[in-house]
Amino acid sequence: MRGHLCTASRVDTECETDSDSETMRCISCKEYYSRCDAGTCKECYEEASDTEEELKREIEDLKAKVAFLRFWSPLDLHITHRSPAGPCFTDVVLIASSDDGFIGTPSVPVPAHKAVLVSRSPVFKAMLENEMEESRSGTIKISDVSYDALRSFVNYLYTAEACLDEQMACDLLVLAEKYEVKHLKAYCEKFLVSKLNWDNSVMSYAFAHQHNAKHMLETALSLITDNMDKLTKRKEYIELVEEDPRLVVEIYEAYLSKQVNTAAHKDSSSMKP
Amino acid sequence: MRGHLCTASRVDTECETDSDSETMRCISCKEYYSRCDAGTCKECYEEASDTEEELKREIEDLKAKVAFLRFWSPLDLHITHRSPAGPCFTDVVLIASSDDGFIGTPSVPVPAHKAVLVSRSPVFKAMLENEMEESRSGTIKISDVSYDALRSFVNYLYTAEACLDEQMACDLLVLAEKYEVKHLKAYCEKFLVSKLNWDNSVMSYAFAHQHNAKHMLETALSLITDNMDKLTKRKEYIELVEEDPRLVVEIYEAYLSKQVNTAAHKDSSSMKP
The missing domain is CATH 3.30.710.10 (Potassium Channel Kv1.1; Chain A)
Known part of the structure; x- marks a missing residue:
C-alpha cells in the first residue's frame, strides 16, 4: 500500500473511514466519498462549524435588538x-x-x-x-x-x-x-435591482439616473449594453432619444467602453505564450 | 492499489491530491492532510461556504437596520x-x-x-x-x-x-x-453570568433570586452546588442563613437533587451490557 500515512492503531481508533475501501465518511452529511471529492480537513471543518454557530448567535442578538428598537x-x-x-x-x-x-x-x-x-x-x-x-x-x-x-x-x-x-x-x-x-433608499434600490429585466431596463435606467440610484443604474446599463442589437427598435428607446438624449449618449459611451475593454482583454489573452 | 475510486483521468483533472502520496489538500486552509484527518466532502464544504457568506450578509443588513432604528x-x-x-x-x-x-x-x-x-x-x-x-x-x-x-x-x-x-x-x-x-434585563443578566465566579456566587444567587433572573440563578446555583464542601465556611453563607434561610434551603434542595440525578445516571450506565 503506497504512502499511507496512518499507523494501524490510528486507523482503528480515530479515522472515520470505511475499512474495506479507500472511501472516507463526510463529517457533515455522513455520506461516503472518495479522495476525488475531498473538501476540508477535520480542523477546518470544526472551525467552520464554530464560526457558523457564532454567526447564528450574532444574528439572533441583532434580531432581538431590531425588535427592541423598532x-x-x-x-x-x-x-x-x-x-x-x-x-x-x-x-x-x-x-x-x-x-x-x-x-x-x-x-x-x-x-x-x-x-x-x-x-x-x-x-x-x-x-x-x-x-x-x-x-x-x-x-x-x-x-x-x-x-x-x-x-x-x-x-x-x-x-x-x-x-x-x-x-x-x-x-x-x-x-x-x-x-x-439612506437606509430606505438602499432597501428600495435593492428590491428594484432584483426586479430588473430586459423589458423594464430602459425605464429603470432613466429612473435610476434621475434619482441617483447608482447600483440600479449600473445593473440596468449592463443589461442594456448586453442587448444593443435589440435596443434601437424599442419604444422606450425612441422616447428617451426625444426626451433626454444625453442619457442615450451615456448608453453608447458605456457600450463603447465595454467593447474596448473586451478587445483589450482578448489581446492580452492571445499574447500569452 | 486497493479500492482507489478515481479513474486516471479524474485524478489528473479534478482531484486536489498529491500525486506522490495518499495525502489530500484541504480546500480551505490549503494544507495537505491524510485520510485520518479528513473532514467534509467537497459538496458540504461548498454549501458551508455559501451559508457562511449568507449569514455574514444577513449580519451586515441587521447591523444597518440597528443603526437606522437607533x-x-x-x-x-x-x-x-x-x-x-x-x-x-x-x-x-x-x-x-x-x-x-x-x-x-x-x-x-x-x-x-x-x-x-x-x-x-x-x-x-x-x-x-x-x-x-x-x-x-x-x-x-x-x-x-x-x-x-x-x-x-x-x-x-x-x-x-x-x-x-x-x-x-x-x-x-x-x-x-x-x-x-426585557431586552435590557437579558443584556444585563448575560453580562453578570459572564462575571460569575466562586467568590461572588452566593451574593449573585441571592440577587438573581430577588430579581427573577432565572439564567443567572441557575448558573450561580450550579457553581455553589459544585463546591458544597467549601460553602458553610463562607461569610456570605452565614449571612444568608440569617437573612433569608429559605434561599439556603433551596441550595440544599438543588444539591440533593443533583446527587440523586448523578447516582441514577451512574446506575443506568453500569446496567448497560
Whole structure:
C-alpha cells in the first residue's frame, strides 16, 4: 500500500473511514466519498462549524435588538391615525398633496413624532429644528405622493420595514432620496435591482439616473449594453432619444467602453505564450 | 492499489491530491492532510461556504437596520440634557430620587420622549397613557437609583446600548425588572453570568433570586452546588442563613437533587451490557 500515512492503531481508533475501501465518511452529511471529492480537513471543518454557530448567535442578538428598537407596527399606526393628538403623543402631521395644493380629495393626515422624523432624516431635522413654518404649524406637506406611499414612508421611519411592489419601491425611493433617508433608499434600490429585466431596463435606467440610484443604474446599463442589437427598435428607446438624449449618449459611451475593454482583454489573452 | 475510486483521468483533472502520496489538500486552509484527518466532502464544504457568506450578509443588513432604528448617542443626550425643552422635542423628564424624596442634592433631570418610554416599557405605557400624575406633570420620579444609572437606563431605551461594569449591570437589571424592559434585563443578566465566579456566587444567587433572573440563578446555583464542601465556611453563607434561610434551603434542595440525578445516571450506565 503506497504512502499511507496512518499507523494501524490510528486507523482503528480515530479515522472515520470505511475499512474495506479507500472511501472516507463526510463529517457533515455522513455520506461516503472518495479522495476525488475531498473538501476540508477535520480542523477546518470544526472551525467552520464554530464560526457558523457564532454567526447564528450574532444574528439572533441583532434580531432581538431590531425588535427592541423598532416602534409600533403599521397596524398600530393605522389604528391611531384618526386621533393624531391621542395617546401616542404625536406632535406633527404629514399630509400628501399634489403640486396644485389640495385640489381633489384632501388626504388623511399621517401623524408622527418630530423626534422620530428628526432622528431619521437630515432634511426633516433642518426643517423642524430651525423653526420653519412646518415646525410652527405642526404640519408638513409632502408634494406629489399618494397617501399610501406617504403612510408607508412614515411607517418605515418607525419600523425599518415596508411591504414593496415595484410601484411602491419607486415611490419610496423618490421620498427617501428627497428626505435623505439612506437606509430606505438602499432597501428600495435593492428590491428594484432584483426586479430588473430586459423589458423594464430602459425605464429603470432613466429612473435610476434621475434619482441617483447608482447600483440600479449600473445593473440596468449592463443589461442594456448586453442587448444593443435589440435596443434601437424599442419604444422606450425612441422616447428617451426625444426626451433626454444625453442619457442615450451615456448608453453608447458605456457600450463603447465595454467593447474596448473586451478587445483589450482578448489581446492580452492571445499574447500569452 | 486497493479500492482507489478515481479513474486516471479524474485524478489528473479534478482531484486536489498529491500525486506522490495518499495525502489530500484541504480546500480551505490549503494544507495537505491524510485520510485520518479528513473532514467534509467537497459538496458540504461548498454549501458551508455559501451559508457562511449568507449569514455574514444577513449580519451586515441587521447591523444597518440597528443603526437606522437607533436614536441619538449617549453623547448627544448629554449635550441636550440641560435644555429639556430644546430642539429635541422631549416632553417628559425622569428624576432620580432616594426613598426619602429629594433629601440631599436634587438630581439633574433626564429628558426623554413619552413616545419612546411608552414604546419600550409596558410600565411607562400604563403610567403615561392613563393620565396619571406623571403624565400631567411631565415628571417621572424613579426611586432608589443613582443619576448615572438612570441616565444609562434612559439611554438604553433609545440606543439598545450600555457600557456595563458589575455595579451598573446590577442597577440596570433592577430598573429593567421594575419597568419590564426585557431586552435590557437579558443584556444585563448575560453580562453578570459572564462575571460569575466562586467568590461572588452566593451574593449573585441571592440577587438573581430577588430579581427573577432565572439564567443567572441557575448558573450561580450550579457553581455553589459544585463546591458544597467549601460553602458553610463562607461569610456570605452565614449571612444568608440569617437573612433569608429559605434561599439556603433551596441550595440544599438543588444539591440533593443533583446527587440523586448523578447516582441514577451512574446506575443506568453500569446496567448497560
